[in-house]
Amino acid sequence: MSDSRPIALDAMxxxxxxxxxxxxxxxAVRERGLRVVLVGSPRVLYESLAELDATHEIPIVRAEEALAMDEGALASLRRPRSSIAIACHLLRRGDVSAVVSAGSTAGIVATGKLRLKTQQGVLRPAIAVALPTLPHPTLLLDAGANAEVKPEVLVQFGHLGAAYAELAYGIDAPRVGLLTIGxxxxxxxxxVRRAHELLEAAPGLHFVGNVEGYDLLTGKADVITTDGFTGNVALKTMEGAVRYAFDELRQTIGGSPLARLGAFMQRTRLRELSRRLDAEAHGGAVLLGLNGTVVIAHGSSKAKGISAACRLAADLATAGLVAGIGERVQRPHRSR
Amino acid sequence: MSDSRPIALDAMxxxxxxxxxxxxxxxAVRERGLRVVLVGSPRVLYESLAELDATHEIPIVRAEEALAMDEGALASLRRPRSSIAIACHLLRRGDVSAVVSAGSTAGIVATGKLRLKTQQGVLRPAIAVALPTLPHPTLLLDAGANAEVKPEVLVQFGHLGAAYAELAYGIDAPRVGLLTIGxxxxxxxxxVRRAHELLEAAPGLHFVGNVEGYDLLTGKADVITTDGFTGNVALKTMEGAVRYAFDELRQTIGGSPLARLGAFMQRTRLRELSRRLDAEAHGGAVLLGLNGTVVIAHGSSKAKGISAACRLAADLATAGLVAGIGERVQRPHRSR
Known part of the structure; x- marks a missing residue:
């Protein structure tokens, strides 16, 4: 059963x-059959749509302001009519099923909290990122919404992530790990030590113990809980290291014409791999714990990344992510 | 001018x-011309030396106890006659120029602090790790000695790392970055926000601002300061991600016989690359801020890793790392 309402896409x-x-x-509309509403400056967006011969396919909702990429949390207060604020407003009113934005993360988080409010029972919203493990992604959260958290919040992040993993990947009793240094x-x-104690005693949570930085890409846990400072550093370190390793290896192997030819013949598989490692292809990070689904696409997203983010947002809305989280955090003591 | 005293190597x-x-x-003795003393059980070590026909080349200092790899900080109190404790004792007495151990990091840190004491003026000792950037490594510290630190300590880690970078790589006024999330x-x-303020005002320190996880391998800073929790997570995340990327790429490329053949012909360059990325080849992490140079080799080190660690220890002792750090932390207000 699919949510037939459109996605609100922050076009600015x-x-x-x-x-x-x-x-x-x-x-997203033509290739994925999704419904999308663009939020932003009508004049500018109409022009862009006209270039793509799509003025009749996608409605525009007016927002004459926008948050700049380098604007942070405070800007969301200063600009109540920004494109992201209007998109959240549409979601709050029930006109759309979810919001997608590739804008400044701090701005999206602040605006989302202000306009959509935190879900009942949720201590702190968190950003969940899907890491490219197989057979399904490992969810890392918080990836940057909260630089500092209490132990109870780390436990709850486990619940938020578990709800996501259940609904998005169909995992029964997702394994939750705590990111630490041993x-x-x-x-x-x-x-973190206190969170470990609380996690061990937490009903309805399949806690598999501490995980270390090594384990982010080994699939040892389905959900990895951490504060937004550590999570953000780890995520960016991972992205930087993967890029580094690829560059180095490509340079080394690229030196041999034979290897180059071989790699050429493996193009499809190489492309598939880089797609799997590419954050964009996953559609982006999800802001969990608000009264509505908000997907944060990578700031550098191009059309395909945005389209994938819309797909993710639609799927999560259809799966009932907000309700699933509500059930978990309001009945944490149910037994599984 | 080289320090002619031997290295004390924790053999257990x-x-x-x-x-x-x-x-x-x-x-280390035969190929690098270093002097080494083995610390451990004489019976066991004599046998090992005999197998290598080296009983006359390397002296043994008796230590009948040892810390197990899974033993932590407390064990160092329980075992005052452990091999690492005796090695530190030799260093304290001036019989050796430095200590090398591949034992449990927590055990080495605790024993080192107890036996060698923290250097005058140093707030907290830290573990510095050399990341494989070019043209010279980037030093990341603290990589795990202190899970929590005050802002002042993060500033001082900058000084410890800068002293190391100056002496080991000959960098003038090393660029110091603060690891954070934006x-x-x-x-x-x-x-971290307070540390940023203090670093900006710190005399004698070339602070280049915040760095993010992406920057660990880009050479944007010569020294990256962070707490031991974040540093340890980042380091292990980096190692895991590099390993992951290599495995994935190897699997993908390995699928083509042509590519395999090409890679085969590039063997030397590939080997060189993996050597550069291999933590072992760098000789390991250095415990900075004690009254004596202590090198922590990777727990999984084999002979060549241990030999490289002895080389690093000897070089740092010769360069006068302890004195260099003392000068920096006791005269932090000198102008450069």
Whole structure:
């Protein structure tokens, strides 16, 4: 059963806004059969749509302001009529099923909290990112919404992530790990050590113990809970390291004509791999814990990344992510 | 001018102790012209030396106890006669120029602090790790000695790392970056935001601002300061991600016989690359801020890793790392 309401797409957020965002909307509508509403400056968006011969396919909702990519949390207060604020407003009113934006993460988080409010029972919203493990992604959260959290919040992030993993990947009783610096319970900061105790005692949560940085890409846990500072550093370190390793290896192997030819013949598989490792292809990060589904696409997203983000947003809305989280956090003591 | 005293090598610490440690000592002596003293059980070590026909080349200092790899900080109190404790004792007495151990990091840190004491003026010792950037490594510290630190300590880690970078790589006024989650000064946790202010005002320190996880391998800073929790997670994330990317790429490319043949012909360059990325080849992490140079080799080190660690320890001792750090932390207000 699919949610038939459209996705509200913030057309003014992102390094390549608005043109690539509009192109992404067109792709989502034409190739994925989704319904999308563009939020932004009508004049600008109409032009972009006209270029793609799509003025009749995608409606525009007016928002004359926008948050710049370098604007943070405070800007969301200063600009109540920004494109992301209007998109959240549409979601709040029930006109759309979810919001997608490639704008400034801090701006999206602040605007989302302000306009949509935190879900009942949720202590702190968190950003969940899907890491490219197989057979299904590992969810890392928080990837940057909260630089500092209490132990209870780390436990709840486990629940938020578990709800996501259940609904998005159909995992029964997702394995939840705590990111820290050693496998023993007594390793880590005070907050993390206390969170370990609470996680061990948490009903309805399949806690598999501490995980380390090594384990982000090994699939040892389905959900990895951490504060937004550590999670953000780890995520960016991972992205940087993968890019580095690829560049180095490509340079080394690229030196041999024979290897180059071989790699050429493996193009499809190489492309598939880089697609799997590409954050964009996953559709982006999800802001969990608000009264509505908000997908944060990568700031550098082009049309296909935006389209994938719309797909993700639609799927999560259809799966009932907000309700699923509500059930988990309001009845944490149910037994499984 | 070289320090002619030998290196004390903890022969009982490490996943492959004692045999690979002894083999590493023999390599260091024969191939690198270093002087090494093995610390551990004489009976066991004599046998290992005999197998390598090296009983006359390397002296043994008796230590009948050892810390197990899974033993932490407390064990160092329980075992005052452990091999690492005796090695530190030799260093304290001035019989050796430095200590090398592949044993449990927590055990080495605790024993080192207890036996060698923290250097005058140093707030907290830190573990510095050399990341494989070019043209010279980037130093990341703290990589795990302190799960929680005050802002002042993050500033001092900058000084410890800068002293290391100056002496080991000959860098003048090393660029110091602060690891956090955004380039703006106001990003990060309370501790990190305060550290940013202090670093900006710190005399004698070339602070280049915030760096993010992406920057660990880009050479944007010569020294990256962070707490031991974040540093350890980032380091292990990096190692895991590099391994992952290599495995994935190898699998993808390995599928084509032509590519395999090409890679085969590039063997030397590939080997060189994996050597550069291999933590072992760098000789390991260095525990900075004690009254004596302590090198922590990777727990999984084999002979060549141990030999490289002995080389690093000897070089740092000769360069006068302890004195260099003392100068920096006791005269932080000198102008450069």
């Amino acid at each position: 957020g992102g390094d390549h806004a608005p043109h690539e965002i509009v192109a992404g909307a067109v792709h 496998s023993e319970a007594e390793k880590g900061s005070k907050v | 610490g490490g996943d492959h102790a004692p045999h690979e440690i002894v083999a590493g000592a023999v390599h 380039s703006e000064a106001e990003k990060g946790s309370k501790v």
